[in-house]
Amino acid sequence: MANTDEELRNPSKPPFRISREQAIELVIPVVAVLLALLIGALLILFIGKSPLVAYGALLKGAFGSKRDIAEMLINVTPLIFTGLSVAFSFKCGLFNIGAEGQFIMGQIVAAWIGFSLTGLPTVIHMPLAFLSGVLAGALWAALPGYLKAKLGVHEVINTIMMNYIALYFSHYLVMGVLKEPGPIPQTPPVQAAARLWRILPGTRLHFGLILALGAVWLIYYLLFKTTLGYEIRAVGINPHAARYGGINVSKDIVIAMSISGALAGAAGAVQALGVQFRFLDLFGFVGYGFDGIAVALLGRNHPFGVLIAATLFGTLARGAITMQSIAKIPKQIIGIIQATIVIIVAADEVLRRFLKSRGAATQALVEAGEVEGDGN
Amino acid sequence: MSKSSKWVVAIVAVIVIIAIAVGLRKPKEEIAEVVPESLKAAMVTDVGGLGDESFNDAAYKGLKRAEEELGFEITVVESKKMDDYEPNLRSLGDQDTDISWAIGFLLTDAVDTVAPEYPDLKFGIIDSVVEQPNVASATFKEEEGSFLLGVIAAKMTETGTVGFVGGMEVPVIEHFDAGFHAGVRAANPDVKVLRGYTGKFDDPAKGKEVAIAQFNQGADIIFHASGACGLGVIEAAKEQGEGHWAMGVDSCQHHLAPENVMSCMMKRVDVAVFDITEKVKDDTFEPTHYVFGLAEDGVGPCDRTSEHVPEDVMDEVEKYKEMIINGEITVPSTYTELEAFTPPAA
Structure with a gap:
């Protein structure tokens, strides 16, 4: 950091300072969100409704009452897991599009363990069902990870295909061996002992949120405070250099994919054990895994960024419900807002250049020491 | 504060100002929308959503008819995913919706859970049977x-x-x-x-x-x-x-x-929705199981069949x-x- 010179010159300023590079990193997602909300507002206006009423309904839906906040957090919980899942694989240079399929496997296996075992105490049954879901997700991701590591088969293709296998396999199971007798394609309900605790009385808010927050910390610790995390990040930055440096790249790829899958599986498990209490036939992808990609992107692949991005997407998802019922705004508007955020963040290079070119003029001043800068 | 961050603040400020200005432009409409005293009917779609030219659209047709002929104030809530069914129904319950329709058997659990929370309001479900004192069920042959x-x-x-x-x-x-x-x-x-x-x-x-x-x-x-x-x-x-x-x-x-x-x-989901919604207005709503078959004109070939047959x-x-x-x-x-x-x- 080149700030030292300036600090010496001007010691009254606080030592902690954000460089312009970092500022731009932080500003891009914020600008993306605001621009997307603005575009959403214009669309709402275009269909003849009031954006203020719409966004008011959105905020009311997410924060209006204890139950609204709980519902918002219920939406946030699986997104934290799937966001972490995708972000973690990104850190290893892998693009895990298979979070959706790992989610499904986690969900159906957790539901299966949850309803099929009887007579177990909660302290055993609940963690057992949850961890089964986690394991199912991990295994579902380990396979494409192994194929990537050993045979070089691209993980994007693999994981997409694994999504479809998971979808139809779950359909096969829920229409067959796991089906509850009756006209509805669903599993029997999960035993009371396997259900996640409801942590806020009078709402559906469940213990999964605590697990998700734990996962944020755990992944942060794993990535940035352990040798494995260091290796994984090294592989992500440059696998050749990592191999040269003595890192077993193949092993790390399989491990990274497994952990990524475990997180997506955890998302499925908390939905089965905390929200639905069973597995209902899916009729198509639910989207938590795909939303996880957007969350990871918006969260800059950092665990804490993921937490913030998941909160935003969860708020939008919850708000979409009340926007429909109170303001009579079609839910697609929220889809457009989310997509716009993703486009802007994904095309951040445009924004970055824009911001940088505006900053170019100041560069000279930076060098002259008149304005603080990153000194790069 | 560096120049670049000032610039960023400026963009953000402009966006916020535009957003507010845009938002303030149409205050009249809201007043017009508030029509007290009218009964409220609403539907929650399954994950198929509106625009399927089929099941959900048929239900919407029935609801629309209730709006036009019976003066109901109607609302449609589309479900993005299964976890939305319960909150979607609750959000209608919170608005004191007189009858909320759950379109599809996927919503069975959700209706069974939510309906007892709003004992003074009525619910209807299509293609499934929910036994609650304020729920009417409609299935088709x-x-x-x-x-x-x-x-x-x-x-x-x-x-x-x-x-x-x-x-x-x-x-x-x-x-x-x-x-x-x-x-x-x-x-x-x-x-x-x-x-x-x-x-x-x-x-x-x-x-x-x-x-x-x-x-x-x-x-x-x-x-x-x-x-x-x-x-x-x-x-x-x-x-x-x-x-x-x-x-x-x-x-x-x-x-x-x-x-x-x-x-x-034709699976006259529209007929089922309209008929039972009308019963809410007439105060003849019964929490029973209605079956719509050929005898009830609930199913059958459409009117335009004779064009080709x-x-x-x-x-x-x-x-x-x-x-x-x-x-x-x-x-x-x-x-x-x-x-x-x-x-x-x-």
């Missing part, structure tokens, strides 16, 4: 209507082969499948029926693929019960041109390809309809019942 379409297909086919395209292999779709097969068998046991499933309800491309495969195998009439996948089935018939027919489902889908849609198996076939259809209504034929609704089904001597 899809097999009866599908049977009649099977009769039409068997009488109209020139190649001696007809097709069925289903969405997912779930019990409701089995009703269509079994009924259609039985109808074909009753009208002409020599006609071969192809059976295909798309594995989903929301993918027209997949529906088209399955339909084209069946046309290639010699089918000339294909009946679909596959939600939005059916749009692809109809598209396929249209593309193959003359002599290739699709049969639509749930709503009248003739307008999608007037020259290539022979008939549609000659009178003698229509008479035949009418004959079978009466036999079903007066109990001479019990139409099978499952594959097992279909196995055991022997058509009466015509």
Whole structure:
């Protein structure tokens, strides 16, 4: 950091300072969100409704009452897991599009363990069902990870295909061996002992949120405070250099994919054990895994960024419900807002250049020491 | 503060100002929307959502009619995912919606959970039965209507082969499948029926693929019960041109390809929604299970069937309809019942 010179010159300023590079990193997602909300507002206006009423309904839906906040957090919980899942694989240079399929496997296996075992105490049954879901997700991701590591088969293709296998396999199971007798394609309900605790009385808010927050910390610790995390990040930055440096790249790829899958599986498990209490036939992808990609992107692949991005997407998802019922705004508007955020963040290079070119003029001043800068 | 961050603040400020200005422009409309005293009716779609030209749209039609003819204030809430069913219903309950419709059996659990939380409000569910003191359930005898379409297909086919395209292999779709097969068998046991499933309800491309495969195998009439996948089935018939027919489902889908849609198996979700919503207004609402079959005009071929189907076939259809209504034929609704089904001597 080149700030030292300036600090010496001007010691009254606080030592902690954000460089312009970092500022731009932080500003891009914020600008993306605001621009997307603005575009959403214009669309709402275009269909003849009031954006203020719409966004008011959105905020009311997410924060209006204890139950609204709980519902918002219920939406946030699986997104934290799937966001972490995708972000973690990104850190290893892998693009895990298979979070959706790992989610499904986690969900159906957790539901299966949850309803099929009887007579177990909660302290055993609940963690057992949850961890089964986690394991199912991990295994579902380990396979494409192994194929990537050993045979070089691209993980994007693999994981997409694994999504479809998971979808139809779950359909096969829920229409067959796991089906509850009756006209509805669903599993029997999960035993009371396997259900996640409801942590806020009078709402559906469940213990999964605590697990998700734990996962944020755990992944942060794993990535940035352990040798494995260091290796994984090294592989992500440059696998050749990592191999040269003595890192077993193949092993790390399989491990990274497994952990990524475990997180997506955890998302499925908390939905089965905390929200639905069973597995209902899916009729198509639910989207938590795909939303996880957007969350990871918006969260800059950092665990804490993921937490913030998941909160935003969860708020939008919850708000979409009340926007429909109170303001009579079609839910697609929220889809457009989310997509716009993703486009802007994904095309951040445009924004970055824009911001940088505006900053170019100041560069000279930076060098002259008149304005603080990153000194790069 | 560096110049670049000032600049950023400026952009943000401009955006916020524009957003607020845009938001403030239309305050009048809100006042106009608040019409007190009117009854409220609403529906929650399943994950298929509006625009399926089928099931959810049919329900919406019924709700719309309740708005126009009965003066209800209506709201539609589409569900993005299964976890949304409960909160969607609650959000309607919180608005004191007099009757909230749950469209589809996927919402069974959600209605069963949410309805008791709002004992003063009423709920309705389509295609499933929920036993709560404030819930009316409406189910349909899809097999009866599908049977009649099977009769039409068997009488109209020139190649001696007809097709069925289903969405997912779930019990409701089995009703269509079994009924259609039985109808074909009753009208002409020599006609071969192809059976295909798309594995989903929301993918027209997949529906088209399955339909084209069946046309290639010699089918000339294909009946679909596959939600939005059916749009692809109809598209396929249209593309193959003359002599290739699709049969639509749930709503009248003739307008999608007037020259290539022979008939549609109407499942009058709109009638169910409208009738029961009307009972709320008349204060005659009963929390019972309503079954809509041929006798109740809840299912059957659509009105535009006669555009392509000659009178003698229509008479035949009418004959079978009466036999079903007066109990001479019990139409099978499952594959097992279909196995055991022997058509009466015509």
